[in-house]
Amino acid sequence: MVQHMREAAGAALRAGEGALAPDLAGSQPRDWLLLLKPRVVLLVAYTGAVGMLVAPQPMHPVLGLIALLAIALGAGASGALNMWYDRDIDAVMRRTAGRPIPAGRVAPADAAAFGLALALLSVVLMGLAANWLAAASLAFSIVFYVVVYTMALKRRTAQNIVIGGAAGAFPPVIGWAAATASIDVLPLCLFLIVFLWTPPHFWSLALFAHADYARAGVPMLPVVCGPRATRRQIGLYTVLLVVASLLPVAIGAAGALYGAAALGLGAAFLRHARAVLARAVLTDAQDGAGRSLSADRPARAAFRFSITYLFALFGALALDHALEGAAWHVLS
Amino acid sequence: MARLVVTDAPGALPDRAEHDPQAVEVVARLSRAESEEVARRRHARNRALAFVLLGLVALFFVLSATRLAEVGDPQKWSRPGAIAPSR
Numbered sequence: 001m002v003q004h005m006r007e008a009a010g011a012a013l014r015a016g017e018g019a020l021a022p023d024l025a026g027s028q029p030r031d032w033l034l035l036l037k038p039r040v041v042l043l044v045a046y047t048g049a050v051g052m053l054v055a056p057q058p059m060h061p062v063l064g065l066i067a068l069l070a071i072a073l074g075a076g077a078s079g080a081l082n083m084w085y086d087r088d089i090d091a092v093m094r095r096t097a098g099r100p101i102p103a104g105r106v107a108p109a110d111a112a113a114f115g116l117a118l119a120l121l122s123v124v125l126m127g128l129a130a131n132w133l134a135a136a137s138l139a140f141s142i143v144f145y146v147v148v149y150t151m152a153l154k155r156r157t158a159q160n161i162v163i164g165g166a167a168g169a170f171p172p173v174i175g176w177a178a179a180t181a182s183i184d185v186l187p188l189c190l191f192l193i194v195f196l197w198t199p200p201h202f203w204s205l206a207l208f209a210h211a212d213y214a215r216a217g218v219p220m221l222p223v224v225c226g227p228r229a230t231r232r233q234i235g236l237y238t239v240l241l242v243v244a245s246l247l248p249v250a251i252g253a254a255g256a257l258y259g260a261a262a263l264g265l266g267a268a269f270l271r272h273a274r275a276v277l278a279r280a281v282l283t284d285a286q287d288g289a290g291r292s293l294s295a296d297r298p299a300r301a302a303f304r305f306s307i308t309y310l311f312a313l314f315g316a317l318a319l320d321h322a323l324e325g326a327a328w329h330v331l332s
Numbered sequence: 333m334a335r336l337v338v339t340d341a342p343g344a345l346p347d348r349a350e351h352d353p354q355a356v357e358v359v360a361r362l363s364r365a366e367s368e369e370v371a372r373r374r375h376a377r378n379r380a381l382a383f384v385l386l387g388l389v390a391l392f393f394v395l396s397a398t399r400l401a402e403v404g405d406p407q408k409w410s411r412p413g414a415i416a417p418s419r
Contacts, residue, residue: 026373026377060398062398066394066395
């Protein structure tokens, strides 16, 4: 605390009159929200909600909303702890240098305490609102993301996203467990879909930001194996993803509406993957800040579409369930 | 023990009436606008914290009320060994 204040004052003095050091000014409430990675929270809560909605046993709406809040808080806690642990590499990367901790607006210890408190609250809330199987699953997903992915894998292996991506695949299982106090084949299919979606999603990002990752020393696939191998892997995982997306239909848990959506969205994703794979240049020229000089449009488009894909696919599943396969009856 | 002295008068010396010989005084000279910004952010954090705390109270109240309402049905009390008589 003393050293922190001394450095803050020194920074203010060095910056000159009128320049307020960020940690002297203090954080704003918005900074604490940013710690939670709100876009990731939104995606996690959405997939968790779909897992809850497609469960055969409906939840009490109030308890369901609270369980959903617990999932969101757990995801936010994971994000805060990830930002705490990765503050050193975040400070180096252009994409993340403006985050609250590397920018000096939130102290690292405060962020860690915030994340731990939120994690505890989310698990307790889930246990009280739903059941302890869902709470245990939520706790496991938080520990997996923070310890296995962030601390163990991210800085050590190019397969960090593949294995660590399992953390993002838990929410539909947690949502289902919250509603039914059990785990069944359909939530495991949803787990597999998100698990296989994660590599092409993040590797597309890494393709046009690999210089940023390289500067930070993060062994993302384009940094370790080069863009060409990464493009092939994106294509492979996209094919696997499209196949997996049809599993709910194959096991009889989804109808024609979802099947048609999965096929259409899968075809679009495969087109994007093909465009990424077909890119003629062997390396993606980037400036020192990690910006693509060749404007790797296929990779950027694939990254943006991957988000749309997941939202639309899960939305189709929820809609299909809501209509109780009515489209299938109409067609048959 | 350290003491951060913040003054909005550039060049003004801190009050040394309570001088602790082992203290390290760090003087940060802030303009009036910067002091107001610091205070504004502190107030914003306090308001946000109050909102979160009240929200937590409301959340646990709603959760408890909903849970109690679920077991309010006497039919659900009709379990072997339960206090309420079975119907």
